[in-house]
Amino acid sequence: xxxxxxxACKTENMYEEVLNQLPYKSSFRFVDTIISLDENGVVGExxxxxxxxxxxxxxxxNPVTPGVILTEIMAQIGLVVLGIYLLMxxxxxxxxxxxxxxxxxxxxxxxxxxxxxxxxxxxxxxYFRFNKLKxxxxxxxxxxxxxxxxxxxxMMIQSNNNPx
Amino acid sequence: MTREDILEELKKVLAHYTPDKETLNSIGPxxxxxxxxxxxxxxxxxxxIEAEERYDIEIDMDSAEKIHNIGSCVDVILEKINEKK
Numbered sequence: 001x002x003x004x005x006x007x008a009c010k011t012e013n014m015y016e017e018v019l020n021q022l023p024y025k026s027s028f029r030f031v032d033t034i035i036s037l038d039e040n041g042v043v044g045e046x047x048x049x050x051x052x053x054x055x056x057x058x059x060x061x062n063p064v065t066p067g068v069i070l071t072e073i074m075a076q077i078g079l080v081v082l083g084i085y086l087l088m089x090x091x092x093x094x095x096x097x098x099x100x101x102x103x104x105x106x107x108x109x110x111x112x113x114x115x116x117x118x119x120x121x122x123x124x125x126x127y128f129r130f131n132k133l134k135x136x137x138x139x140x141x142x143x144x145x146x147x148x149x150x151x152x153x154x155m156m157i158q159s160n161n162n163p164x
Numbered sequence: 165m166t167r168e169d170i171l172e173e174l175k176k177v178l179a180h181y182t183p184d185k186e187t188l189n190s191i192g193p194x195x196x197x198x199x200x201x202x203x204x205x206x207x208x209x210x211x212x213i214e215a216e217e218r219y220d221i222e223i224d225m226d227s228a229e230k231i232h233n234i235g236s237c238v239d240v241i242l243e244k245i246n247e248k249k
Contacts (some may be wrong), residue, residue, distance in 0.1 A: 103206035130228055132209040155206055 014085075019083045022076070023099060027053050030073040037085055039137070041124040044077035050115040065113040070139065070148050075102055078123030078137035083156040086128050094159040103132070107150030111141060118142050123152075131156050165219075165245055170238050177214050181207045193235030200233075215241055221248065 015034040022031060048065055055063035055076040080100045087098065113119065119139050126134040133156060138149040175188060182188055182201040197203045203211070208231070210224050216236075221244035231237045 101206075103204065127213070129213065130209045130225065132206050153206055 018084050019090070021088075021092075022080065023098060023100065024076065028072075030069070030076045031081060034081060035120070037081065039086065039089060041120050041122070042077060042082040042085070043120065044081055045118060045120050046073050046077065047118040048113065048115055052115070053137040055115055061114050065115070065117075067107075067109055067148075070109065070113060070119075071105060071107055071150075073119060074107070074121055074123075074137045074139050074148065074150065075105065075152055075154065078135050078155040079133055079152050082125065082135065083121055083133045083154065084134065087156055087158065088135045093127070093158060099157045099159070101155045102152075103155055103158060104153045105150055107148055107152075109148045111145055113141065113147055119147060126151075128156055157160075165242070167198060167238050168243065170241050172236070173218065174215075174234065174237065174241075176210060177218075178203070185197075191234050193233065193238070196232060197234075197236045197237075211237075219245055221245060 009133045015037060017035065018034065019031065022029060024030070030046050031044055032047060034047045035045060037043075050063075052069075053070060054066055058066050059063060069127060079102070083100060084098060092098075119141060121139045123135045123137045126136060128134075132153060134151070136149075137152050139147045141147050166242070171191075173221050176187055176203060178191075179185070184200070184202050187195065187200050191201075195201065197208060197211075197243070198205075201207065202235075212228055216223055217223070219241060221241070223240060223244060227240045231240055
């Protein structure tokens with residue numbers, strides 16, 4: 001029992017450490033919770049805030065979550081959370097900042113997402129090589145319906161240089 | 165496997181990644197991936213992985229960092245093929 005509790009505690013601390021490394025603040029941070037995370041993939045959740053800045057104008061009187069925000073949620077959980085973990089496994093330099101660079105995505109949307117909905121993102125690693133992470137990412141709503149799915153890539157950089 | 169063989173195969177792979185088909189038709193050893201062919205570093209990773217699979221070689225970080233233009237890319241691929249022998 002002690003060992004199990006200890007392992008769960010260690011895992012929670014690791015998730016907390018990954019979340020603390022996310023470079024986003026307040027209105028542009030789209031990760032609430034990590035459900036599971038290992039070298040092959042990640043599952044995480046985010047609940048859309050009904051007072052988020054984009055609902056007022058998208059669309060006036062008819063708030064719908066923009067596709068670009070759904071894409072960002074998938075990228076932050078599916079690529080950045082997993083990418084930070086993979087960099088940590090490889091030995092992160094604490095004095096350097098992590099700069100995630102979104103390099104490409106191909107996404108299909110299946111359902112509208114309204115204010116207040118809770119989304120689950122499931123990402124599976126295709127490869128992580130030369131700092132490029134490529135994943136297949138699927139996002140589900142609370143009814144477990146697929147909201148969007150796609151292929152996402154990004155570069156995980158630890159410096160101030162823009163390598164693109 | 166000669167340099168010309170690799171260059172021809174490389175051209176076919178690059179056709180999927182470069183928006184600049186005209187430059188592709190006139191490439192030489194000095195053609196730069198980023199400046200001439202407008203390929204970004206993320207796509208370079210895919211090109212390296214395709215080369216690894218095609219020639220059954222492994223390109224490590226040190227070798228990958230040497231790749232800037234067509235000439236250095238062919239050099240690295242040839243070097244890794246010869247290491248296998």
